[in-house]
Each structure stands twice: as C-alpha cells, then as structure tokens.
Amino acid sequence: MIDDMLRTPEAVRDAERWTAHNYHPLPVVVASAEGAWLTDVDGRRYLDCLAGYSALNFGHRHPTLIAAAHAQLDRLTLTSRAFVHDRFADFCRELAELCGKDLVLPMNTGAEAVETGVKVARKWGYRVKGVAPGQANIVVAEGNFHGRTTTIVSFSTDADARADFGPYTPGFTVVPYGDLAALTAAIDENTVAVLLEPIQGEQGVVVPPAGYLPGVRRVCTERNVLFVADEIQSGLGRTGATFACDHEGVTPDMYLLGKALGGGIVPVSAVAANADVLGVLSPGQHGSTFGGNPLACAVATEVVRLLATGDFQRRSAELGVRLHAGLRSLVGRGLVAVRGRGLWAGLDIDPALMSGREACERLAERGVLAKDTHGSTIRLAPPLVITEEEIDHAVAQLAAVLAG
Template structure:
C-alpha cells in the first residue's frame, strides 16, 4: 500500500463515522487498529505510545497476556447466564475483590456510571431502612467539579454545564459543596444525609488532589453524623496512584467503594459496588439488577485483574515510576508548563495558554507519536498503563518538552 493510499484509509474511516455516529465525542484524528502493551497502531501502521490508557481502563496495558488468557479460557466454556441462575465464576470473583478491598459484599455491575447509580440507590435505601430518614427525603452531599458519569441522575449534581444543559429536569436530593473543603461538607450534612459521595482524586477536573487529611476529615465527619462515605475510585483505583486504592493515602476505609474501568482489564466492561455488609444487605430480590452484571466472562476477567493486583507489583510500579513522571514534569515548569498535580502514574498538566489549548497540545503530541487527552482549558491528563517502562515514560516527557517548544 502506498503512503497516499494509507493516508486516505485513515481519513476515509474518520469521514465514514460522521453520518452514522452520534457526535457525543470529539476524538483525536487517529484510527487505532491494533494494540499491545503500552503501544497502539493506527490503520496506516504508525505506532503511538498510549499515555491515556482508556482513562485508567487499561491500567495493565493492552491485551495483557494473563487477562487475555483468562478471557479465552472462559470464552470456551460460558459467557452469559444472567443472574437468573448462579454461575461458577461469580462467588470467587466477589471473594477475591472483598479481600483486596477490605470490605464485605459485592454488587456486580458493568459500567462506571452504573456503579455510581447503584451506589446512590443503595445509599438512599440504607438511609430509609437503617438510619430512619423519612421517605423520599434522603440527601447526598457531593463535590463541585465532580465527574461520576453522564446519566440523567448523575448530571443532576454535575457542575459541568456542557454535561447538564438541555438535559433537565434534574433529579433532586443532592447538595453540592466545594471540593477539598471540610467546613462546607460539615455544614451540608444534616439528619437527612444518606452519604457523602466523593472522588478521592478528581480526574476529569484535571487530577485535583485534595489536601493531606481531607479524606480522613470527611471520614470522621460521616462517622460522627451517622452517614455513609462513598468513594468513587473508578478512575483513581486499582493501582493507578501507587496504592490499590487512592483512599489508602489518607488511611481511609469507606463504607461504599465504587470500582470500574481497570476492573475489566481493558477487555470487558466490569464495575462493582463493594461495601460493608450492613449497607449492601438493604437490597432484596427485584429491587436492583443488571442482565450482564456478574456474568461469567466478566467475573473471570475481574478475578484475573484482582490476581494481578494481589501481587503488589503494579502498585509498586506506579509509585516508583510516579517519581520519574513527577521529576520530568518538574523540569518543564516554567518552560511551557505552569503547574501540575501528580500522584503515582497520574498527572494533570497545566500548559501555558499562550502555547496552546489542551486540545492543541494533544494534537501536537499525537503527531509526535504520543497519545494523551485534554480536559478543561489548557490542561492535559497523563495516565499511562502501569506496565510502561521508565524509558517509554522519559520518551513521552521528551515529546512533551518538544511540543512545548523546549
């Protein structure tokens, strides 16, 4: 295939999407056809270093051998039963996941947004059945600039007008307070409060890391007020920050933990609400469910993911390579980077707006063979697979330096 023909192949595929796909995304103009480890390849055969990892869905890289093997093994046996029947994979998955997180019970779902919606339902049911909140009066305290998904209920408590405008009327029952503000949470909690729902690190907002002690302070407030703490670790969890869970940096154990993305190993959608027994025991048959939640294929892959995390290898890699990432970004401050926030292998990098928007920087990096994604304004997010090498990470940082004009 000649070079012009290869170029047309990519352009033609992008154009082909326009009339048939809803325009709910604005992808970078790269058409991925193959992937392995930390690298993806487009339809023209050009390779790119993946520094986004599917927003943490690919924490273990593309097509990790142990995960692919687990999926193949299960595909040859059984893929779906629905929860109308038991299957031989689900109990083992739940047992391993509760042991990993230090909690008691699992509600298996599919996507991150489903986990959040399920967590909200469970918290409200707990408030009525256990705490004694009058019917239909339960409230949940959330943080401004949050990202928990884009379903109707979730955008009801979003402060992102792009996600909200045109989608009302909105679901009531939420109180929005500033992130990283203990006094605001304390003021918002009252006898109707079912839960405080937070991201331990706000990902979509630009990898916003709260002050040390903030999460522990929230934990103390919820215990004193007799309400639940729900930690949304869908992006921050499962090794990304150098610990299994981001709440571990503050020594916190939530009542309810929301997991997704990396739990499916980059193969199938898997999410879960993991919680104390007292909390998840409020659910009874018929009150909540999912046809695909807890299916045998998802459970088999999820179990293989937990097995990888049980070794501690990926948490250590994220912590150790996080030092390399932070060091490289520190060298760029004042040279196109005006600030950054990083924990483990996760960083939000604020670029001088005079150099370009986050989208423009992402496009320049794409042309250098590095894939990242922008968020608000001139901020880009870096979240490579935890399998990345120090050399690959340094190469990506050198490409960032180049596109910033350093």
C-alpha cells in the first residue's frame, strides 16, 4: 500500500513548500504512466491530453524508446563533444534526412534550440549577407512563445513571461501574427531572419491564415532573409504531418526542434539547416556539454526512425479528424471556438461559464488532464498513441464539464 505521506494533498503541499512557484500545477501527483494514461499516488488513472506540451507524442514509456534507453545506459551515457561517440553520426544523419537538410546541431532544450537559431542567423547575416556589425535584426510575431531565456523573453508579448526581466536584448522587431503585409514592411537591409511558430501553441493553438506561410517563404527568399520555423511543439507528427509547415508545402531555411525528439525520456533539441547556414559556425563559437550525448542520441535516433515510417503522422491526421469533429459539436454548448490541426486543439470556453483553469480542474476531477492558457482557453494535445475510444471519452468528459 502507498505510504500515507505520499497521498496527493501532502505531496502537493510538500512540492509547494520546497519549490519556487514558477508553475501552478493541477493538484495531481503522478506516480506512473503507460501509453496515454497516468496514475497518481492514490492509484487513480487519468487520460493524458497534454502529453508534456508535445514532449510525449509517442506516449509514456513507448517500448521501443525505453528499450533504446536501457540498452544505452548499459554502455555509455556522456562523453561531451570533446570526443565523438558511436551514436552521434547516425542520429545527425537520420534527423538531417528527415528534415531534408544537410546538417544538424544537437542541443538539449527547446529554448537552447531557439537561442542557437538566433545566434546562427545573426552570424549568417554578418558573414554571408553582409549586415553591418551589431546591426542584425530578426522579425518575430506577437503572441509568440519560443522559451523563457533572457534573450527570448525580450521579444515576448506575454507580460507574465517578460515583465521585470529587463534590460532586454535588442535586435528584434515584433509584428502581428498572420499579417504578411506587416511582416514584409518590417524587413529591412539589416534583417537576417524571420522567426515564427507555424502554429502558435502557447497562444492557444492559433493556425495562421491560409497562404501566410507560403507568403513568408516567398518574401524571405526575395529579400535574402532566413525563414526560421520553430517546430518545437508543432513538429514531429503533432499536426498530422512531420512538420506543421508541410501542410502548406513550405520548407524553412532552419528547423528548430525539441520536445518530442527526446521521446519523453531525455531532453533533446536540435537545429537543422543546410551547410550554407549552419556552416557559419566554427569550433568554440557554440556548444553544450550535454548536447548530442550518447543517451540522447540513442533515444532520439529511435524517435526519428518511428517518424520515418509515417505511421504516427497518419495516425495524428486520422484521429485528429475525429477529435476536431467531436470538439466542434460542442461549439454553442459551452465552447466558443475550436482551432488546431491533427491531435492538437485550442478551445475557447465561454468566459461566462468558467475560466480555462477551472475547466481543467473539473476535467481532472473526471479523469482527464489538460492545460489552460490565457483566460478561458485550454489546449488539448494527447499522445499520438491515443485511441478512438479514448478520444471520444475525453470529448464526453469535456461535454459534461461544460454542461455543469
């Protein structure tokens, strides 16, 4: 029997006592997980409809990924990039092939991938485009979420993420998301990159207007500017394609990847681009002690191989149709709007009914875990291993919450 000291209320209080309050988690204390399901310390099961913000696209403890991790743990876990290990080349080659790019630069977290992309774009601007020293500018979008480092929050428009963390890093121009005319007008001779999420996740799974991403690609090509796509949440099968950009036939100059790349086991991120972009880096100019470590490469290589089959992308696309149909049936019955692609949805709840936080608390009481974002908006991003029956169950529980 689980010790009484591990029961949910006590564990929540202990976590709050000993942890900086940079998160406001739901009062659920997870003890184990399998596939699309979590079990708390009291033995209660929950359907996971957040999947670690897409870090668990392949579900909890996917057997192929767990086996790869176990096998690598018995051999080698860390060398640093001071040496080459025997898992490194396969990972970089197979990920580069999946992305259709020449080179990969492995890091650890999504924020590190974004920081890497910013540094590479600036260096490319100075060395290749010929921008005057110290003048490089990157165009970004309102409502963006690219991480929480000092540089990244400098161009955030979210007051919670940005306020009181200045002085802020210069060199960024913010334009409305989805407004191609504004983006085009913001580009000048010092612009080195446009950095965008193809679908804005933290903002509430906001899909840009049709034609926007192709327009961005066209303008970047015409103006000799790098198109950098942050696919950290939207990529690797989440939207029913390998990358969200694929839905509009767009290939960026640089992919920023993370979350699901680590298979829900280890933090893995990467930047993928061609040699004329990533080739601007020289030894000593950028790196990471843990970036591309053997354990990370062993797991992430298996992630890439799972994606190379196309099975998870097809599954996300097919099950996404069912999920969105079920959610749209609730519009006018407590939901105001539904957005998204594949197994990713942003739901706007009638604010007269409840806040997003309250909706997630009520869903948790009914055994479904989701996450609120701004105001009365919540997000659903279940693991791609979820079944039709489990999707129907999640929609039914949401309907019951909305009905009161």
